Amino acid sequence: MRLAVVILNWNGEAFLRRFLPGVIACSTGEGAPEGCEATVVVADNGSTDGSVRWLEEAYVSVGNPWVRLLAFDKNYGFTGGYNRALAHESLVAFDAYLLLNSDVEVTPGWLEPLAALFEAEPTVGAAMPKLRAYDRREYFEYAGASGGFIDRLGYPFCRGRIFDTVEQDEGQYDTVRDVFWATGAALLVRAEAWRRAGGLEEAFFAHMEEIDLCWRLHRMGWHVAVVPQSVVYHVGGGALPASSPRKIYLNFRNNLAMLYRNLSLGHFAVIYFIRFWLDGCQAAAYLCTGRCAFAGAVVRGHRDFWCRMRRGLRRERWNGFALPSPRVMYRGSVALRYLFGRRRFGKMM
Structure with missing residues (x-):
């Protein structure tokens, strides 16, 4: 090879x-x-x-x-x-x-x-x-x-x-x-x-x-x-450290883009409705802890996905609501599990 x-x-x-x-x-x-x-x-x-x-x-x-x-x-x-x-x-x-x-x-x-x-x-x-x-x-x-x-x-x-x-x-x-x-x-x-x-x-x-x-x-x-x-x-964060609002922005924007590319439009609409509120709570948490630049990065990530990025994305062919195997894709909400104290992978799947 x-x-x-x-x-x-x-x-x-x-x-x-x-x-x-x-x-x-x-x-x-x-x-x-x-x-x-x-x-x-x-x-x-x-x-x-x-x-x-x-x-x-x-x-x-x-x-x-x-x-x-x-x-x-x-x-x-x-x-x-x-x-x-x-x-x-x-x-x-x-x-x-x-x-x-x-x-x-x-x-x-x-x-x-x-x-x-x-x-x-x-x-x-x-x-x-x-x-x-x-x-x-x-x-x-x-x-x-x-x-x-x-x-x-x-x-x-x-x-x-x-x-x-x-x-x-x-x-x-x-x-x-x-x-x-x-x-x-x-x-x-x-x-x-x-x-x-x-x-x-x-x-x-x-x-x-x-x-x-x-x-x-x-x-x-x-x-x-x-x-x-x-x-x-x-090392991690060699080009873009974790403390950078730019990193937060790219993660939120690109996560939406990934879902949009790989889910049916109907499935994406359902997921986005939930994510809109969850990501909004994350932005509010940043504000409450004084990290205003991080909160702004979340908002800009959503805005730029819809206004600048979405139309240029190539969507993958996908039929219905089918998802990859549960062996590699968790069918529940990791955020909710985390909120209720399950913070180790061994207790998640």
């Missing part, structure tokens, strides 16, 4: 200096899984720091055979950057791509369990490793933990993370299993599945795009899995 580990970078020179040498050592040459030819590709999204210069001096100019650099003219976002990178002529011959954030520390042998699953299970279109927090290494990391799920109102959660409650990793979620979505921080996807699904929806720019992609993969008959025997450590 020919595998490309593709790192999308935007002004992340510090992360590249810290983590790229480890990615190369643990993924290429002797660090690659047996029978797997792996290459590391850094796709630069129009960085204005010293990222490109450092990459050229450290790897490109010395002729490192395991590292390639693609430099874009501007920042196309997470979605546009990866779509352009994986469509590049130098990458079309690969069998699989591993989309990896620049702020991820990998571990020796991290690719072996993922590659083994792809070899053994040809119906698995995407998979992810277990994510732990870089600064609290015994805890799961928010962006994906040990596999992503979603409830029927569109709220995403993980094995090991419900909303802002993150569990300590004690091996309780170490089984390989199907999930609804795999994190974009470290996402292995078959080239065939990527092309058939059409890549990422560029209107999202960033956030929720991997959940939207995985939803399409499910509909096409692919499985999405988590392989906890592969472990990586994620």
Whole structure:
């Protein structure tokens, strides 16, 4: 299997200096899984720091055979950057791509369990490793933990993370299993599945795009899995910190866009009526705690979905109210369960 580990970078020179040498050592040459030819590709999204210069001096100019650099003219976002990178002529011959954030520390042998699953299970279109927090290494990391799920109102959660409650990793979620979505921080996807699904929806720019992609993969008959025997450590918020109203805005706007694209119009109308009030309560909570910028981000997310984004979205073909299997999609409300004290995945599903 020919595998490309593709790192999308935007002004992340510090992360590249810290983590790229480890990615190369643990993924290429002797660090690659047996029978797997792996290459590391850094796709630069129009960085204005010293990222490109450092990459050229450290790897490109010395002729490192395991590292390639693609430099874009501007920042196309997470979605546009990866779509352009994986469509590049130098990458079309690969069998699989591993989309990896620049702020991820990998571990020796991290690719072996993922590659083994792809070899053994040809119906698995995407998979992810277990994510732990870089600064609290015994805890799961928010962006994906040990596999992503979603409830029927569109709220995403993980094995090991419900909303802002993150569990300590004690091996309780170490089984390989199907999930609804795999994190974009470290996402292995078959080239065939990527092309058939059409890549990422560029209107999202960033956030929720991997959940939207995985939803399409499910509909096409692919499985999405988590392989906890592969472990990586994620800093999180490398390009956009959790304290940023911009992050809140993108999450709320793109969550609505994802539901609109993947549900029937009638189903979406029902869900949106409920979400309008729930998201309104969230905005009110932000106001009551003095986080006015966050409250405004929620309002702008709803407004811009309806006024700017919706008409340009490509809707997926979907018949009736059918939803993915209850094994990967929670049919209740994770928000209500959370409100009444069920804040661990083991008590949720």
